[in-house]
Amino acid sequence: MKQNKQIKQMIFCFLTPAVLFFLLVFLYPVVRTIAMSFFYVEGVSDATSTWQFIGLENYTTLMKTAIFRESIKNMLKIWLWGGLITMSISMLFAVILTSGAKFKEFYKAVIYIPNIINAVAISTMWMTAIFNKRFGFLHNFFAFFGSNLATTDYMSGSIKFWTLLVAFCFGSVGYYMLILMSGIERIPADIYEAATIDGASKPAQFRRITLPLLTSVIKNCIVFWTVGVVGFFVWSQMWSAPLSSELTTITPFVYMYNITFGTTGNADRNAAMGAAVGVLMAITVLFVFFAVNRLIKDEDVEF
Amino acid sequence: MKKILALLLALVMVLSMAACGAKEKAPAATEAPKADAPAAEAPAADAGVELTYWSMWNSTEGQAKVIQEAADAYYAKTGIKINIEWKGRDVKKLIQPALDAGEKVDIFDTDYALICQTFSKYVVDVTDMAEAAGYPDHCLPVLMETAKGYCGGALKVIPYQPYTSGVWYNRDMFTAAGIEKAPETFAELLDVCQKLKDSGVNPFTCDQGDGTALLMGYQLARYLGQDGVLDLIDNVKWGEVPEAKKAAEDIYSLFEKGYMSPYAPSNYPDGQNELGFGESAMLLQASWVPNEVVQNTGAELNWGYFPWPAVEGGVDGIEGGMLGAQAFAVTEVSEHKQEAFDFLMTVVIGEFDQKMADAVSSAPADTDNTVWPNSVAGAEPYFKNMTKSYAWAVGLQNNADYMEFIQEAINQLCKMEITPDQFIAQLEALK
Incomplete structure (x- = not known):
């Protein structure tokens, strides 16, 4: 009993500075942002005495704004299609590399490398070396075979979204592969040995053993992916350059940035509307988090 | 004993955090360029006045080098030191929160329309100072009118590097x-x-x-x-x-x-x-x-x-x-508005304006500077006869x-x- 009390005191002492720090530098801006979203505020640092209360108007205006709806559509497409592509490839690599493949560490490092390269650099590489319609790899490849595809403009119109998605997924695979690999490596080898003795094929082992035992890891991956996609910004900006944003690649955070700070052609700012976008995006992440926890149940197994 | 130990540990942790915080310094990127910039000449007498300028340029850009040179020359001549913080294009996001927080910034620059439309209440009307300095005789009329038009008739910006x-x-x-x-x-x-x-x-x-x-x-x-x-x-x-x-x-x-x-x-x-x-x-x-x-x-x-x-x-x-331009503005909170304005006149008029034009192949802001860089010289007659400006x-x-x-x-x-x-x-x- 006495020991429990001492532990609680110890926890209290160690947590207090961190909690105070958290309240000061994190909770205050969060609360301010949420409050701001119900007012009209021009600049992010405008004094609260100048805020004009407008209730839910920022939210209703956002819902009626066509470009914001487009940005949401783009975000959902990135989440769904990008998520499927990234998770599938990551899972494939994770399974291959944990099944006794040679040079595992080498391949692991190679696949992870895009994660340590700056997004600006890797975007530039894709845009100039791969997708450039005059000098890019795809142009040269199709031109070599005399295909009409050599004239395709990969950086324009609706196809621009898909080139962006491919490049983004390329940069994301390594990260999720590592998470999934650590999950797979946690599963005891004797389970697979027993399954092999019982005559289970590799695909059956993956379906019946690996996937169920990876449920909690997959849930985490979905939440991480959602957080990453909601905060999608740099890639979109790179794909829109030299413009601040484009119809096919704009995301909510880019729109938020445009209306909070203005753009080259439009100096109008509305920090409160930007705050409302931020609040909506935070709600989106929370919704996905709870939905994932509710819909995907952890298998009740111990190993 | 354990209780005391726990309290001591917590205290040490808090002090460590405080110490770490106190040691933080401004990012290096905002410091004035040292390697490339010429050393400031020793002034005849230090005036004991320091002005802070938040620049829209990065220290390696051509514009930055000319502005740094102008600041050094101004210091040598007047003993007034210009502390330049190279903020880059992010200055347009940083300046308002900084001024709202009481940061002592005397001068900043960004797009002239943006200053008038967004930061107008933070900057001072320099019409009288400009008249006294004869600045209107040096500024392209359409540029001056456009600048005033953006600021409701007041001259709150000093345009340079027009385009x-x-x-x-x-x-x-x-x-x-x-x-x-x-x-x-x-x-x-x-x-x-x-x-x-x-x-x-x-x-x-x-x-x-x-x-x-x-x-x-x-x-x-x-x-x-x-x-x-x-x-x-x-x-x-x-x-x-x-x-x-x-x-x-x-x-x-x-x-x-x-x-x-x-x-x-x-x-x-x-x-x-x-x-x-x-x-x-x-x-x-x-x-x-x-x-x-x-x-x-x-x-x-x-x-x-x-x-x-x-x-x-x-x-x-x-x-x-x-018709566009970058522009300097003197802040309302500056305690040395006249000195800040005088420094800016040395940048947008005469030698340094010509150097700026040559460094980045842009049009000179001073109408007395008639030598335009070759690549844009063809635009000079049209530019000077322009009467309607587009956004x-x-x-x-x-x-x-x-x-x-x-x-x-x-x-x-x-x-x-x-x-x-x-x-x-x-x-x-x-x-």
């Missing part, structure tokens, strides 16, 4: 095609394009984005004027204004008749680089683009310039053009709620994926 946009062309290609005079009407432009095409070169090129926006923006502005374009956009009148369809047909015809490079509209900056590689003869772009082309391709072109031509029955002619992208990027839809439609029109009728219908549907 415009127009058609930049390869004079040698024009000569080889037998073209002796730059076109002044759209019909003449089509004739010029045909002659260039007959001579075996791509007459025109453009990049998607700002490049295509300028094509459509200028054509609309020639028909409707700047106010007409803004009315068209803000009130979504694409179906009601016949000139909108005419402008779309004109731009479409440039592509349909084969007057554009086969790669146009290109991915930025491939289109503009076509001039440097000798593949195309003309480009409608801002006045910093010739310098970019030279930097990107290493080409030494014989540059020519003409303003976007007039159209039949249009409101505006070649006297109208996009950025002629206003096509003025509406944050649907500028992306307009841009996408323009790109589709330029790629001939949609016809002018479909272009109008597509934008009218956004009503």
